[in-house]
Amino acid sequence: MQIGVISDLHVDRHNQLTPKDYQAALVRIIQKRQIELLLIAGDVSNHYQRTKQFIENIEINAQIKVLFIPGNHDFWSAETGITSSEILDTYIKMDNCLIDQPYVVNDEWAIVGNTGWYDYTYANSKFSLERLARRKYYGATWQDKVKIDWPMEDRKLSAIAAKQTIKDIEKVKHKKIILMTHIVTHPKFAVPMPHRIFDYFNAFIGTSDFNSIYTSYDIKYSIMGHVHFRNTFEENGVTYICPCLGYQREWRTSDIEQEIDQAMHQIVID
Structure with missing residues (x-):
């Protein structure tokens, strides 16, 4: 199977x-590369209805199964009229969303997904937890602070996401696992320090709560996004993939089709 x-x-x-x-x-690239299953690791858009519609349209027009997990932008609630928790409920009700519903590919493989959440451990240790919780630095505000209204603090949310992911993996634990998160779960994808800004803002890039998952289960591929890097590496039998398209200003060219083609990673499984 060809998985994009x-x-x-x-x-x-x-x-x-x-x-x-x-x-x-995206549909042209799917067809060109003969993708049979598409995985999207979050941040489709800034509005849940737009995200939902986009995923449904890709599935209809490409005529393949599309699976996703929402990213932090997909939970932005400021202009939606509903809360981020209600947006999460909307996603979970979709057949395409992996949260709480692992996808069994075949007798050997399964896909498990969760947004994850940041737990501040990727920041420079010089910042106190109180300082990081402000989510403001050098005049810049981490936009989740004003556009997401979770009813709990970030570190607790990260722990809950990890526990939910373990619960979902347990349902398919005898299979080889493709794990998909939005939040980074490996520090190699954080912005290298020292860095004037990201010594602080790395706090909101990744989590350490998923560390035990990689030693306890047969994770073969770990897909994540959020940082707008494009990189792949292998470590301890796990292939880590960050296939971000990112903002227009971060593209190498102005050609959207070329950028999607370069960002998309392809996994081949039997």
Whole structure:
């Protein structure tokens, strides 16, 4: 099976292209590369209805199964009229969302997914937990602070996400696992320190709560997004993949189809 993986499409952040342009380009790449199953590791858009519609449109137009986990942007509630918790409930009710519903590919493979959440452990230790909880530094505000309204603090949310992921893996623990998160679970994907800004903002990039998962289960692939890096490496038998498309200003070219093609990683399983 040919599995395509991509993250951080941000289909509503381009200054000229529309979500339909992203949709058309992504479908062309899917067809060109003969992808049979598409995995999206979060941050489709800044509005849950737009994210939901985009995923449904890709599935219909590409005529393949599309699975996703929401990213932090997909939970932004400021302009939706509902809370982030209600947005989560909407996603979980979708057949495409992996949270609480692992996807069995065949007798050997399964896909498990969860957004995860940041637990501040990737920040420079010089910052106190109180300082990090402000989510403001050098005049910049981490936008989740004002656009997401979770009813609990970040570290508790990270722990809950890890526990939910373990619960889901337990359902398919005898299979080889493709694990998909949005939040980074390996420090190699954090911004290298020292860094004037990310010594602080790395706090909101990753989590250490998933560490035990990699030693306790047969994780073969670990897909994540969030950082807008494109990188792949192997460590201790796990292939870590960060296939972010990212914002237009971060692209190497102005050609959306070329950028999607370069960002998308392909996994082949039997």
